Amino acid sequence: MEHKRSDVIPKAARVLSGAAVMRADVTKALARSFFEEWARTGYAGLSLERVARAAGVGKAALYRRWPDKVSMASDLLSQVGLTMTDVEEHGSLEADLQAVLLAIRRVLRHPKVRRILTDLHGEIERTPALELAIRPFQRARRERINGLIDRAIERREVSPSVDREMAADLIAAPLYWRIAVLGGRSDRAYIERLARITGAALRANQA
Amino acid sequence: MEHKRSDVIPKAARVLSGAAVMRADVTKALARSFFEEWARTGYAGLSLERVARAAGVGKAALYRRWPDKVSMASDLLSQVGLTMTDVEEHGSLEADLQAVLLAIRRVLRHPKVRRILTDLHGEIERTPALELAIRPFQRARRERINGLIDRAIERREVSPSVDREMAADLIAAPLYWRIAVLGGRSDRAYIERLARITGAALRANQA
DNA sequence: TCTATGCGGAACGCTACCGTTCCAACGGAA
DNA sequence: TTCCGTTGGAACGGTAGCGTTCCGCATAGA
Numbered sequence: 473m474e475h476k477r478s479d480v481i482p483k484a485a486r487v488l489s490g491a492a493v494m495r496a497d498v499t500k501a502l503a504r505s506f507f508e509e510w511a512r513t514g515y516a517g518l519s520l521e522r523v524a525r526a527a528g529v530g531k532a533a534l535y536r537r538w539p540d541k542v543s544m545a546s547d548l549l550s551q552v553g554l555t556m557t558d559v560e561e562h563g564s565l566e567a568d569l570q571a572v573l574l575a576i577r578r579v580l581r582h583p584k585v586r587r588i589l590t591d592l593h594g595e596i597e598r599t600p601a602l603e604l605a606i607r608p609f610q611r612a613r614r615e616r617i618n619g620l621i622d623r624a625i626e627r628r629e630v631s632p633s634v635d636r637e638m639a640a641d642l643i644a645a646p647l648y649w650r651i652a653v654l655g656g657r658s659d660r661a662y663i664e665r666l667a668r669i670t671g672a673a674l675r676a677n678q679a
Numbered sequence: 680m681e682h683k684r685s686d687v688i689p690k691a692a693r694v695l696s697g698a699a700v701m702r703a704d705v706t707k708a709l710a711r712s713f714f715e716e717w718a719r720t721g722y723a724g725l726s727l728e729r730v731a732r733a734a735g736v737g738k739a740a741l742y743r744r745w746p747d748k749v750s751m752a753s754d755l756l757s758q759v760g761l762t763m764t765d766v767e768e769h770g771s772l773e774a775d776l777q778a779v780l781l782a783i784r785r786v787l788r789h790p791k792v793r794r795i796l797t798d799l800h801g802e803i804e805r806t807p808a809l810e811l812a813i814r815p816f817q818r819a820r821r822e823r824i825n826g827l828i829d830r831a832i833e834r835r836e837v838s839p840s841v842d843r844e845m846a847a848d849l850i851a852a853p854l855y856w857r858i859a860v861l862g863g864r865s866d867r868a869y870i871e872r873l874a875r876i877t878g879a880a881l882r883a884n885q886a
Numbered sequence: 887t888c889t890a891t892g893c894g895g896a897a898c899g900c901t902a903c904c905g906t907t908c909c910a911a912c913g914g915a916a
Numbered sequence: 917t918t919c920c921g922t923t924g925g926a927a928c929g930g931t932a933g934c935g936t937t938c939c940g941c942a943t944a945g946a
Contacts, residue, residue: 493914494922514805516723521903530924535905590801593860597794598721638873641853641861642880646845648860649852653800665884666845672883673849673876700944701892728933737894742935 494537501527502534503548511584515545515595515602546605560620565629565674568620570667573647575616577658580651590652617643624674631678642673701744708734709741710755718791722752722802722809749808756812766826772836772881775827777874780854782823784865787858797859824850831881838885849880 505527510518520541524534538544560571580586596603617640624630646666650656658666712734717725727748731741745751767778787793803810824847831837853873857863865873 495913498923514723514801516721519903520905528924530926531905532907532925533923536922540905587801587804590797590804592801594721594794594798594801597797597862635872638853638869638876641857642876645852645856646848649855650848653855654848655804662845665842669845669849669880669884673880676879677872677876702943705893726933727935735894737896738935739895739937740893743892747935 498527498529498533499537501529502537503551506544506548507584507588510545510591511587514587514591515541515599520544542599542601546601549602549605550608561623565620565624565627566667566671568623569643569670569674570663572616572620572643573663573667573670576644576647577651577663580648586652613644614640621674629671630674633678634674635677639674639677642677643670646670705734705736705740706744708736709744710758713751713755714791714795717752717798718794721794721798722748722806727751749806753808753812756809757815768830772827772831772834773874773878775830776850776877776881777870779823779827779850780870780874780877783851783854784858784870787855793859820851821847828881836878837881840885841881842884846881846884849884850877853877 502523506518506523509523509526513519513522518541520534521531524531527534534544538547560568562568562571580589592602592606596606618636620643621630621634621636621639625632625634647658647663651658709730713725713730716730716733720726720729725748727741728738731738734741741751745754767775769775769778787796799809799813803813825843827850828837828841828843828846832839832841854865854870858865
């Protein structure tokens with residue numbers, strides 16, 4: 473937060489120094505090993521000493537970049553690319569839904585992402601600073617779903633008085649529950665049917 | 680598992696001993712403080728030393744009952760009452776749904792339950808033994824939903840070829856997501872609308 | 887009353903992580 | 917080529933939990 477990387481290494485240092493800048497490969501190795509350890513041990517069990525060791529890096533190099541665990545987590549999370557390029561328009565509510573569900577599944581399929589995400593959801597109540605770090609992700613998902621609903625309203629597939637908040641819950645929750653919480657499978661047929669049924673729910677969703 | 684309380688204190692000891700049995704009030708204090716600490720620090724950060732201290736009890740008293748953390752957690756979880764008395768029949772699919780949703784909300788409203796549950800879902804991937812301990816709860820929820828669907832089929836409200844697995848996901852997930860993951864509210868109106876919309880989804884759910 | 891056992895409390899040795907500090911060595915910009 | 921900050925590595929004192937062991941006391945059944 474107040475100790476982002478840019479604070480630790482003021483620009484002046486890069487410009488004025490007649491010598492080395494912090495090595496990008498070391499930073500990358502630390503970030504990689506941070507998420508690796510997070511998935512393995514959970515946030516609470518995460519040891520910065522082990523992170524540095526696993527990265528093949530001295531502890532000093534880590535503490536020179538981030539002052540503590542929560543700053544490191546927030547900073548790294550905020551740098552994860554929001555690969556939200558798709559503004560899908562697939563012709564119908566069900567087709568749009570299926571595209572969104574497939575996108576969610578694509579993310580939740582990575583075991584590391586799945587573990588970090590469930591762990592994060594439990595940890596946020598204990599470490600509120602982490603909530604700020606995932607706000608952008610929540611907003612991104614929300615906007616994506618809002619776009620989907622806007623198009624459905626234009627097509628007169630759902631009522632303009634639809635409850636968007638509930639719609640967001642209806643779309644994201646069942647798949648998250650199935651994959652991340654229950655550890656279950658979700659093949660193509662499951663996604664297709666879930667899209668169809670969620671579509672029916674949204675058509676019935678009006679204030 | 681292999682170290683349940685009944686193993687640690689064989690019946691013979693109670694019968695043959697000319698003296699004291701382990702005190703129930705101490706056991707109860709330990710159980711209480713175990714869940715308290717769990718909600719506060721998370722499973723990974725849970726220290727048995729702190730549990731004993733908070734219970735006003737010596738560490739020896741704790742280790743005399745359970746050999747380690749995971750045994751204690753499994754044993755205590757298995758003793759939590761499954762308050763599943765209600766076999767609700769409320770006349771319609773939507774009314775039954777609303778009753779189930781209200782029951783779920785009643786559980787998730789307790790902050791301690793909510794914290795332990797989200798923490799548990801994250802921890803299970805790391806500590807598979809915990810999964811066995813919550814199987815009974817999952818089964819109970821599943822049977823409850825199965826009963827609801829059976830009645831809906833009898834009333835010809837949903838197709839007999841309904842996908843029960845998906846139905847279970849559709850019913851439980853959105854409310855869990857909203858309350859436990861997002862930390863959001865869920866007033867009476869929300870529950871009523873969610874019941875109505877979920878009903879529409881189930882009516883559309885057929886193979 | 888006698889007696890066996892659980893009781894709280896304290897201490898044991900061990901391991902691990904924190905956050906800091908020092909060092910000699912390396913390497914890129916001027 | 918010079919020079920200066922980053923590098924990996926090691927060590928620091930401090931905190932904390934684990935799982936065990938030992939006390940002297942309290943207690944409840946025979």
